[in-house]
Amino acid sequence: MGTCLLEMRNIHKRFPGVYVLKGVNLTLNAGEVHAIVGENGAGKSTLINILGGIYPRDEGEILIDGKDAGIDSVLSARRAGISIIHQELVLVPYLSVAENIFINREPLKHGLVDYTTMYSDAQKFIDELGLDIRADERVGGMTVAQQQMVEIIKALSFNARIIVMDEPTSSLTDREIEALFKNIRMLKQHGIGIIYISHRLNELSEIADRVTVLRDGDSVVTRRIDDITNEEIVKYMVGREVTRYYTREFTDPGPVVLEVEGLCSNKVKDVSFSLHAGEILGFSGIVGAGRTETIKALLGLDQKTSGEIRINGRRVDIDKPSDAYALGIGFIPENRREESIFPDNSIRFNLVIEVLKQFIRGIHVNTAKEREITEKYFHMLSIKAPTDETFIKNLSGGNQQKVIIARWLATNTKILIMDEPTRGIDVGAKAEIYELMNKLVKQGIAIIMISSELPEIINMSDRVIVMKEGSITRELGRDEISQENIMKYAV
Amino acid sequence: MERAKSTTNIYGGRRLYRWLMRYAAQLTFLALLFIVLSLATPVFLTAKNLINVMRQVSTNVFVACGMTLILISGGIDLSIGSVMAMTGMVSAYLSLAGIPFFVCALVGLITGGIAGLVNGFIIANTTMQLFIVTYSTQIILRGMVYVITAAGTLRLTSEAFLNFGGGSLGPIPWPVIYMVAVIILSVLVLNHTRLGRHIYAIGGNPKAAEFAGIDMKQVKTFIYTLSGILSALSGLVLTSRNSSMQPSIAVGFEMDAIAAVVLGGTSMAGGQGAIAGTIIGAFIIGFINNGLTLLRMDSFWQYIVKGVVILIAVYLDFVKSQKLSKA
Numbered sequence: 001m002g003t004c005l006l007e008m009r010n011i012h013k014r015f016p017g018v019y020v021l022k023g024v025n026l027t028l029n030a031g032e033v034h035a036i037v038g039e040n041g042a043g044k045s046t047l048i049n050i051l052g053g054i055y056p057r058d059e060g061e062i063l064i065d066g067k068d069a070g071i072d073s074v075l076s077a078r079r080a081g082i083s084i085i086h087q088e089l090v091l092v093p094y095l096s097v098a099e100n101i102f103i104n105r106e107p108l109k110h111g112l113v114d115y116t117t118m119y120s121d122a123q124k125f126i127d128e129l130g131l132d133i134r135a136d137e138r139v140g141g142m143t144v145a146q147q148q149m150v151e152i153i154k155a156l157s158f159n160a161r162i163i164v165m166d167e168p169t170s171s172l173t174d175r176e177i178e179a180l181f182k183n184i185r186m187l188k189q190h191g192i193g194i195i196y197i198s199h200r201l202n203e204l205s206e207i208a209d210r211v212t213v214l215r216d217g218d219s220v221v222t223r224r225i226d227d228i229t230n231e232e233i234v235k236y237m238v239g240r241e242v243t244r245y246y247t248r249e250f251t252d253p254g255p256v257v258l259e260v261e262g263l264c265s266n267k268v269k270d271v272s273f274s275l276h277a278g279e280i281l282g283f284s285g286i287v288g289a290g291r292t293e294t295i296k297a298l299l300g301l302d303q304k305t306s307g308e309i310r311i312n313g314r315r316v317d318i319d320k321p322s323d324a325y326a327l328g329i330g331f332i333p334e335n336r337r338e339e340s341i342f343p344d345n346s347i348r349f350n351l352v353i354e355v356l357k358q359f360i361r362g363i364h365v366n367t368a369k370e371r372e373i374t375e376k377y378f379h380m381l382s383i384k385a386p387t388d389e390t391f392i393k394n395l396s397g398g399n400q401q402k403v404i405i406a407r408w409l410a411t412n413t414k415i416l417i418m419d420e421p422t423r424g425i426d427v428g429a430k431a432e433i434y435e436l437m438n439k440l441v442k443q444g445i446a447i448i449m450i451s452s453e454l455p456e457i458i459n460m461s462d463r464v465i466v467m468k469e470g471s472i473t474r475e476l477g478r479d480e481i482s483q484e485n486i487m488k489y490a491v
Numbered sequence: 492m493e494r495a496k497s498t499t500n501i502y503g504g505r506r507l508y509r510w511l512m513r514y515a516a517q518l519t520f521l522a523l524l525f526i527v528l529s530l531a532t533p534v535f536l537t538a539k540n541l542i543n544v545m546r547q548v549s550t551n552v553f554v555a556c557g558m559t560l561i562l563i564s565g566g567i568d569l570s571i572g573s574v575m576a577m578t579g580m581v582s583a584y585l586s587l588a589g590i591p592f593f594v595c596a597l598v599g600l601i602t603g604g605i606a607g608l609v610n611g612f613i614i615a616n617t618t619m620q621l622f623i624v625t626y627s628t629q630i631i632l633r634g635m636v637y638v639i640t641a642a643g644t645l646r647l648t649s650e651a652f653l654n655f656g657g658g659s660l661g662p663i664p665w666p667v668i669y670m671v672a673v674i675i676l677s678v679l680v681l682n683h684t685r686l687g688r689h690i691y692a693i694g695g696n697p698k699a700a701e702f703a704g705i706d707m708k709q710v711k712t713f714i715y716t717l718s719g720i721l722s723a724l725s726g727l728v729l730t731s732r733n734s735s736m737q738p739s740i741a742v743g744f745e746m747d748a749i750a751a752v753v754l755g756g757t758s759m760a761g762g763q764g765a766i767a768g769t770i771i772g773a774f775i776i777g778f779i780n781n782g783l784t785l786l787r788m789d790s791f792w793q794y795i796v797k798g799v800v801i802l803i804a805v806y807l808d809f810v811k812s813q814k815l816s817k818a
Contacts, residue, residue, distance in 0.1 A: 301701075301702070320704070321701070321702065321703070321704040322704035322705075322706065324704075325704045331702065333702055338696075338698055338699070339698050339699055339702050340699050340702070341696065341699060342691070342692055342695035342696045342699055342700075342762065343695060343696065343762070344695055344758075344762040344763045345691060345692075345695050345762065345763065349688070349691070353688060353692060353703060354703060354704075356685040356688055357685070360683070360684065360685050360688075362684070363679045363683040363684055364683065365682070365683050
């Protein structure tokens with residue numbers, strides 16, 4: 001590892017009503033991957049936004065190569081060699097790779113855009129990284145992994161010496177993660193320093209050199225990755241001993257509540273499985289294996305071409321989602337932002353939307369009942385929010401997910417389908433959700449859990465169904481569940 | 492969770508305060524308008540004029556209420572003016588043929604309902620751009636009116652018809668009474684029914700609404716049909732007040748409806764909004780129109796002034812929401 005490239009000293013930042021950064025210190029060496037971890041609200045995003053010139057800092061210094069970097073705007077941060085790759089990629093989907101790379105600084109010839117130079121220059125960058133994309137490809141049609149690469153190229157084209165990656169792997173397959181890590185290692189070799197923000201602690205030992213934990217605006221500890229265990233990291237993140245991360249008490253399964261036989265759609269081939277009361281059935285497989293597509297066919301969101309569904313032994317017809325919900329099925333989609341929440345409405349609106357019948361009759365709204373329902377689940381799930389009128393978009397990912405879970409619990413669902421239940425949620429909230437899931441199945445509810453996080457699948461599932469290319473390749477019983485077995489049948 | 496902050500005390504202090512804050516910019520602007528116009532001309536602050544303003548505002552309120560529901564759902568209805576004209580034409584012809592007004596009015600409302608139903612059906616069952624659907628309806632219906640009337644004027648003779656929009660119940664003009672009824676109906680639908688919540692949901696996040704099992708088709712069909720019926724009502728009142736029906740009646744009316752809704756703070760992106768804001772917005776526009784007429788401003792200058800004033804009103808609301816998000 002090289003010399004000290006970046007030093008952030010004593011960074012303070014206040015927003016109206018909240019003291020976000022209370023004197024954070026961070027150093028980054030050339031050729032180093034320095035991970036930053038912390039719960040939602042700990043200050044990670046604010047810190048990197050200050051580094052990127054998006055927010056001004058109240059106090060503190062940012063030094064590059066030992067000298068004041070003069071960061072007071074996005075432009076000056078760029079010039080100082082800092083590039084940020086946000087979790088929400090900021091590419092223009094309708095434009096090509098080259099156009100995105102050179103956006104706002106397109107090469108000109110006689111006052112008009114010089115496309116020839118633009119495309120050839122872009123292709124040069126692409127080839128340097130050995131990537132298999134064309135400079136004239138439309139970004140919108142690319143996979144998330146490829147789009148990320150475009151962002152990296154863009155950063156390099158700015159001669160970035162410091163690249164910040166915010167949750168880069170949350171939407172990637174394992175293979176794509178490997179490719180990303182390969183590229184990160186190559187960037188390291190070029191002396192570039194990388195700040196790596198992630199909730200996935202297991203990745204850090206593979207790719208990070210050092211790790212800094214942020215908690216409530218303080219940089220509580222910085223260590224070499226080999227000198228700290230995951231448990232210690234979690235302890236520093238949460239501030240207390242987290243004895244149980246995964247809560248699961250395995251018991252004998254109850255009666256069969258759901259049977260699916262021969263389910264087919266244009267994405268799913270001949271899927272059959274059964275689900276017992278009191279169990280968590282994990283669905284594993286790489287991205288695109290057909291798990292979410294199976295659920296969509298089951299619920300009538302996708303057209304199913306054949307298949308029989310039985311609930312409690314009785315054959316049922318599900319043509320649209322409301323049919324399924326009326327039968328006691330609940331569905332928590334994988335993309336909160338796009339598929340679950342109504343962002344500009346209150347938490348209460350979001351929570352009760354499925355049970356309006358319980359307190360609205362004709363034109364009469366029983367507001368007391370509505371409040372009662374809301375409060376019940378606020379307490380049950382420890383939802384943290386100023387009031388129930390707060391817009392749901394202002395909540396952290398973990399709390400948003402709790403509201404969505406509450407939405408379905410309120411319907412007295414007996415079969416709960418959770419698609420990537422803890423994606424983008426911090427450690428503390430994750431543990432709470434695992435605890436909740438355990439409590440629910442103890443009460444006799446059956447859960448189908450689709451997850452791409454192997455530790456989650458392994459620790460929480462009674463049985464695991466592995467899918468690949470639209471069909472089930474294997475069903476694993478409790479004793480057969482292991483990383484090797486799952487991977488064997490998933491790829 | 493702190494209970495006290497928002498959920499106690501439905502009536503009284505806390506909630507009223509929040510309501511006032513929400514419409515602070517609009518209410519201030521309305522008050523200013525009121526004061527300025529009262530000072531600018533003595534005619535403004537007379538009972539006769541103010542009652543007249545209410546009568547005029549009513550035709551906008553009818554369609555603006557329907558438009559509020561539609562904008563909250565993330566949609567738009569550009570056919571309103573044409574539906575008004577179509578209704579006016581149909582009911583005028585029937586009336587001139589000697590048919591009792593009651594029947595003419597009923598047929599008129601049904602006509603509007605059918606037009607709205609067509610809009611709603613197309614919008615609910617296809618993914619065609621809303622703008623194009625209602626724009627096409629606007630043009631087609633208007634064209635039909637021109638063709639059928641051969642661009643001529645129909646003068647009303649029926650007492651009942653003329654009384655419908657031009658008469659009063661004691662001191663209160665009939666249209667004001669209809670307006671109160673429409674406002675109550677709209678508030679009930681939006682805030683006191685499951686359908687109302689579904690309208691917010693569809694506008695707030697259409698995909699999430701679909702995943703939540705909300706019947707999008709039913710909701711969309713309903714709001715466009717309702718808009719059609721309210722447009723019909725407005726057309727009847729307007730035709731009645733003009734005591735005649737010209738094929739060019741209510742051209743561009745949808746823009747004042749949209750303006751009232753947007754001035755009232757509802758976003759065209761959908762997902763939030765309320766009737767109260769729309770009413771305030773409609774009155775702002777009504778006072779502006781009234782003021783400009785009383786001040787005998789040249790009708791071309793009226794356009795400019797009206798546009799500038801609306802821009803100022805929207806800007807004030809923008810400033811208010813900026814301040815709030817920093818608080």
